[in-house]
Amino acid sequence: MSYLVLARKYRPQTFADLVGQEHVTRTLTNAIALGRIAHGYLFTGTRGVGKTTVARIFAKSLNCEAAQGPTATPCGQCPSCKEIAASASPDVFEIDAASNTGVDDVRELRENVKYLPARGRYKVYIIDEVHMLSKSAFNALLKTLEEPPPHVVFIFATTEPHRIPETVLSRTQQYEFKMIGLAPIAAYLQKLMDAEGVAVPRDVLMLVARKAAGSVRDGLSYMDQVLSYGPDRPLAEIADVLGVVDRQALLDISAAVLKAEPVALLDVLQRMGAANWDVKDFLADLLEHFRNLVAVKVARQPELLIDAGQAELAALAAQVKDTALETLEHLFFLLADSEELVLRSGQPRLVLEMTLVRLAQGAKVTSLDNLVARIAEWKSGLEAGGPGPAARPFESRPLPPRPGEKPPVAPEAPAAKPAAEAGDPLADPAAALAAALLRQRPTLAKVLDGHAVKLAGERLTISLPKGYPHRSFELELEFVTGVARELFGPRVTVALEAVEGPGGANSVQDQMNARRAAQERTKTVQRETMNHPAVQWLKEIFPEAEISVKVKEPAETAEPE
Ligand SMILES: [Zn+2]
Structure with missing residues (x-):
């Protein structure tokens, strides 16, 4: 008996089988119930979120022979439903625009469109990656869209809706498919594993769901990989097979960074076999992780901002308990700024490693303003006999709004022009x-x-x-x-x-000049800072302390207001 991959074995056959995309299926099933079938649909969204799957179910709905007309619950048993499921229907055409981009292909399609369906109610054309069509092909298609025969339905799917001409957009109903959340994917995988009678540890399921990054289809193919490797193997091994960094590894890294222990950090990297990881993915995971550390620090309901289980949220929160928000933000931007450098380097792994070491050193340096402010507060607290600074939590700032939310308006923003x-x-x-x-x-x-x-x-x-x-x-x-x-x-x-910015690094000479100028600037600022009354005052309070001044790039120091 041949082995059927999960994605094919469990391809959803009805709207109810789908994971996520309820907003799309609800609207579509309502339209079917009301008999309002449009001639053109456009499904947009990243790959693997169910666009062509929904298109196929919709085609079944239109042509199911068990009902008198289009039905939101196709039977799955009649010849039409079975043929569509097997991609063998004479009335449903699946076209990959990536390999049929030309005007001739569309001309052929337009000829074909004229004829009545072979046996169903509708002829359904599912055109995937429709943005790949050439301009002339779009123009040819437009003529059919302008005066579609009553028996024809077009379903276009695309990952890049902005590349589709306005004239075509305006003649279609648009449905935006969303990335699917970690929890629904994990729950779906669990359901499938139960159906298969395979025990898969929760950690492994979560790892696969995370690697799926919003795509059920990807999740299923990673699950296949894990099943053939052995789902009961150690988590770190499975993470290695999937090429993902397991969350504990990320927590270990940020722990070393926040404790400012570069040596421990290098140990962690080596122990986890970081040498085998894909640098680009690793960096993306790191960025998300440091963003999560910021989010857990500022958000009242971090679970809304972070796709993670309760245990991980608690671990994140514990890690940032004693770290200032400024420091976390600073670490995030240090990492973000290194991205281009890392990815363009011939030795990306080494550059990333050194970036992390720099991060571990950066965590030690708190911003001077913050330090001075806290000491002043502590001092006045002592004088007033009140509680020290520890009693006052760090001031937190709101995170940037999530997509779709209205951005908060700064209360004291200066008047606009x-x-x-x-x-x-x-x-x-x-x-x-x-x-x-x-x-x-x-x-x-x-x-x-x-x-x-x-x-x-x-x-x-x-x-x-x-x-x-x-x-x-x-x-x-x-x-x-x-x-x-x-x-x-x-x-x-x-x-x-x-x-290229002003003084942009155009040549090696320019770069050297720029670097020299920056070094001069840094020295000046360091000298000035060391002579600043606030620092002199600090020296008086802490005669034993060693004070160092770290200078940020000019653009980085820009603060709101
Ligand atoms: Zn049917």
């Missing part, structure tokens, strides 16, 4: 964007200051110097896009362009 505020934002897109950012995210407004903003059609291009400025917008792209859409229209897309 009235010209841009009152006028039509389209008249001066740059000023309008600057004013809106100043209100909602002053740090970004500061970074944007003086750089080019162009609005062409529905595409807003922001040119920023490489490195921190570009990176900070990249990290906030979703937020910036939200702001841009409120100003310039709901379909606006934001493109970030990285340009």
Whole structure:
């Protein structure tokens, strides 16, 4: 008997079988019940989230012979349902646009569209990766979409809706498929393993669900890998097979970083066999982990922001208990800034390792302002006979809003430029964007200051110097896009362009000059800081203390207001 991979064995056959995407299936089943069948549908979303699966179930719904008309619950038993399940229906055409991009393919399709279905009620054309069609192919397709024969339904699926012409978009109903959460994927895997009668430890299921990164299909194929390797093997081995970093490893790394123990950190990396990991994935996991440390520090309900179980949330919270928010943010951005350096290096692993060592040193350095403020507070507390600084928790700042949420408006934001505020934002897109950012995210407004903003059609291009400025917008792209859409229209897309900044590193000589200048600047700032009254005062209080000054890059020191 041949072995059937999980993804094929358990391919959902009805809307009820699907994991996630309830918002899509509810709307579709309602439309079917009301008999409102459109001629064009567009399913968007990343790969493996169920677009073509839903398309196939929808095709069954339209043609199921057990019902008098389209039905939200296709029987799965009639010849039509069975043929569609076996991809053998004469009325359902699955076309991969990636390999049929030309106008000839579409012309053939248009010929074919004219004829009535062989036996079903509808002819259904499922065109996957539709954005791959050439411009002329789209134009040819458009003619059919404008006057579709009554028996034809098109279902387009794409991972890149922005590459589809407006004329086609406007003739389709659009459904956005979401990434599926960790918990639903884990629960689904559990259900399947129960059905298979295989015992898989919870840790292993969670590891697979995490590696699936929102895609059920990927989750199933990773599960296949684990089943053939042996789900009862040690977790670290399975993590190695899947090429993922297990969460405990990430916690061990951040523990070493936060305790500022570079040597312990290197031990951890070696013990975990970091040499075998894919550097890019490892870095992505690390970034997410350090972001989670920030989130658990500031959020009232971290479980809404972090895809993790209770035990892991507790471990994260315990780890950041004694660490200032500033330090965590600083560590995150150090890591984020290293990304380009790591990925462009010929020895990415070594660069990443050294980045982590630098992080472990960075954790030791708290910001001077923070230190001075806390000591002042402690001192006044002593004088007043009140409690010391330990009684006062760190002030926490809200996290950036999640996609879809309205960004919080800063209460004391400086007044925006009235010209841009009152006028039509389209008249001066740059000023309008600057004013809106100043209100909602002053740090970004500061970074944007003086750089080019162009609005062409529905595409807003922001040119920023490489490195921190570009990176900070990249990290906030979703937020910036939200702001841009409120100003310039709901379909606006934001493109970030990285340009060589002033004094940009164009040549080796330039780089050396820039580095020398930076070193000079650093020395000056260090000298000035050591002579600062606050530091002199610190020396008086702590005569034994060794005080070091770490200087951030100029752009990094920009603070809101
Ligand atoms: Zn049927």
